Amino acid sequence: MSTTISRADRELGPGGPPRRSAPARLAARVATWPVLVQAGCLGFLALFLFVPLTTVLTRSVVDDGEFTTEALRALFSGYYVRPIVNTLVVASLVTVLSLLISAPLAFLLACTDIRPRRTLTALMLVPYALPAPFLAMVWVNLFISNGVLEQLVGTSFGVPVYGMGALVVVQSFHLFPLAVTALATAWAGLGADLPGAARVHGASARREFRSVSLPLVRPALVNAALLVFAASVAEFGTPLLLAGPVGYRVLTTEIYSQLTVFPINVALASAMALVLCCVTYTTLIGARRMLRDRNFVTVRAGALAARRFVALGRARTPVSVLAGGVLLALIALPLATGVLIALTDVWGRGLGPDNWTAHHFADVLWKSDRTRHAIVNVVVLGALAGFCAAALGFLCAHLAIRRGGRSGRLIDTLVFVPYVVPGVVLAIGLVLTFRRDSLLPLVATYTILLLAYVLRFLPVAYRTENAALAQVDERFEHASRVFGASWPRATFGIGARLTTAALAGAWVLVFVSVLKEVSASTLLWSPGHEVAPVLAIVLFRDGEVQQGVALNLVLAVVAIILTLVMQGFGGRDKTRRTK
Incomplete structure (x- = not known):
């Protein structure tokens, strides 16, 4: 004999409370x-x-309750176009330089037997941990007239202290670890099956890298470029210290000037902020469209691909020493220069211990x-x-x-x-x-x-x-x-x-x-x-x-x-x- 149990009995059990009304059940489900x-x-x-x-x-488009495009027209007329162009140029150069630095380093860390890998990976993150304004301060005091370099060796080698060149170098040094992190993950996930198949079918190492490996890590390259570009566009402290003194204007410093220097122009600053958002958003959309409808799968279902590994052989020790030495030098130089500057009692009386405090x-x-x-x-x-x-x-x-x-x-x-x-x-x-x-x-x-x-x-x-x-x-x-x-x-x-x-x-x-x-x-x-x-x-x-x-x-x-x-x-x- 079968017993039919109602839905209410199943939910509430024997002796449960009476069925609630529809509004009560809806409120209980929503809440x-x-x-x-x-x-x-x-x-x-x-x-x-x-x-x-x-x-x-x-x-940016409303003034005293009325719609107006005056701020937008002023933004794209003559004087204010230059900060937009400068921002795009600097961000593009920083992105290219950061990728050129990070791509080989990421490959060495992810796909070779370089030693010690964990230590080098940790050191790679240090430049990004340093505050960008600190790097700009060190750059100025290192290469300025009568600066640290000139007092130590007698010349600053004519390195530009301010302007676009200094801005690109300092930002690239600060941001390249972002690209290294993104690219190293992609190189580590690139299996050995597809590159190996290309080599078996007669492709040279150079052709295999150019035609197989590099296209497969294209999403990581695009993402790394996006990370660096967006960070460079939004950077404020470095342009303020390295570009402002010579009148090289970018969007972030120009927005700050419009809000802090009389006459204050909130509408124009808001229009510039809108353009800055559009630049970063357009970059993101462009990156997504570049990767749309393309297949970059390297690990297939049913089998775990072997990790790609390149043995450096006799070159492992020289490469490890070179990579570690360059990283340590790049990290130690700004830190040591900063410590020397902070310890100097009176600037211009020398950098020896007798002038330390x-x-x-x-x-x-x-x-x-x-x-x-x-x-x-x-x-x-x-x-x-x-x-x-x-x-x-x-x-x-x-x-x-x-x-x-x-x-x-x-x-x-x-x-x-x-x-x-x-x-x-x-x-x-x-x-x-x-x-x-x-x-x-x-x-x-x-x-x-x-x-x-x-x-x-x-x-x-x-x-x-x-x-x-x-x-x-x-x-x-x-x-x-x-x-x-x-x-x-x-x-x-x-x-x-x-x-x-x-x-x-x-x-x-x-x-x-x-x-x-x-x-x-x-x-x-x-x-x-x-x-x-x-x-x-x-x-x-x-x-x-x-x-x-x-x-x-x-x-x-x-x-x-x-x-x-x-x-x-x-x-x-x-x-x-x-x-």
Whole structure:
């Protein structure tokens, strides 16, 4: 005899409560944790990201409540075209030079038996950990008349101190590790089957590399070029120090001038910010179209391709020594020069020990209330921004992966938006939206700085955690839900715990990025709310060179230590998981 069990009995069990009305069931289904969390994430991004960006767009075409294109016409007429052209030229040259440096280094690290690989990989990240304004300060003091090089060897070799050439070299040195990271991953994932097949069929090594290997890593080349180009376009501190003194104008410094030099022109600055966003967004779309409808698969289903490996043979020792020596020299030169500058008591009296003093470091670290508070501010804000970005990035990654569908793709797209929005543009939007006479006055507070940092580096945290969470089987969380765990407990107790390394890595990445951030901070800081990266530039431009360099050195040391610790932890964790 069969017993028919109604759907209500199956869901509620014997003796369960009476069936609820349709509106009550709908409300119970909507008011679930994933929906609430998704609404909260989208609301945060809408309020603090898209409203400010919309404000920037509006201010560029609306004046006193009337639509006008005066700012846009002025932007594309004569005088203001030059910063746009300069920005594109510098970013293009930096991208090309960075790829030329990074491509062979990435190949050596990923596909050869160069030694010691882990140490060289860690050293490769150090130039990016150094604050870009610090590198610009070192460049100026190294090659300026009566600078470090001239005092040591008697000549500066005619190296240009300011202008486009200096800007391209310094930015390339700072940004090439981004390209190395992207290309090394692609080279490591390139199996040996397709290149081997080409060699078996008679292709020379040069032809195989040009016709097989290089096309297969084209996505990585495009992505590396995109990373470097976008970072160069958005750079502010380096152009301010190396291009501004000779009148070489780029978009970021021109926007800063329009907002800080009388007469202030908010509409024109907003129009420039709009153009800056269009440049980065157009680059992204162009990169995607280049790779559309093309197949770059190198690892096929059913078999794991052997990793491509090139034995250097007798050349391994010379190549390893050369690569390690060049990296150490490139890292040691700016650091040693910076230490020498910061230790010099009176500039022009020589660089010997008799003219050394530690009082510049003492002033920066504990004697000067201004610099000490600025260091504390950036450390606290960096730690909080790292925690907030890691938490928000994890929630967004969890929603995008676990829920999927249109909502997942929407979150994945929206979180990436801050990456293509330069920091100076985001700062303008926050200032215009949350000014003192608005409903939410945040200008001249620590909160607006924290918001800017979280929004700017949210894509970094999101991508780090998205990749880690995608490797965690969602059946772990489903099993915990079956045994009665709530959604928050299953999500954070299982998903977050299994991706602890990614969460820690995201926190470190955001913290280190805050220690170097100047493009948004320059427009958002205020007296009493100073942050160390911007204060270092202010000290340097005001003639207190040693204090500015010393302050940047403190930030650089902290950033380098955290970067190397993260690299070592990541290497040990990868080795443990492999075993």
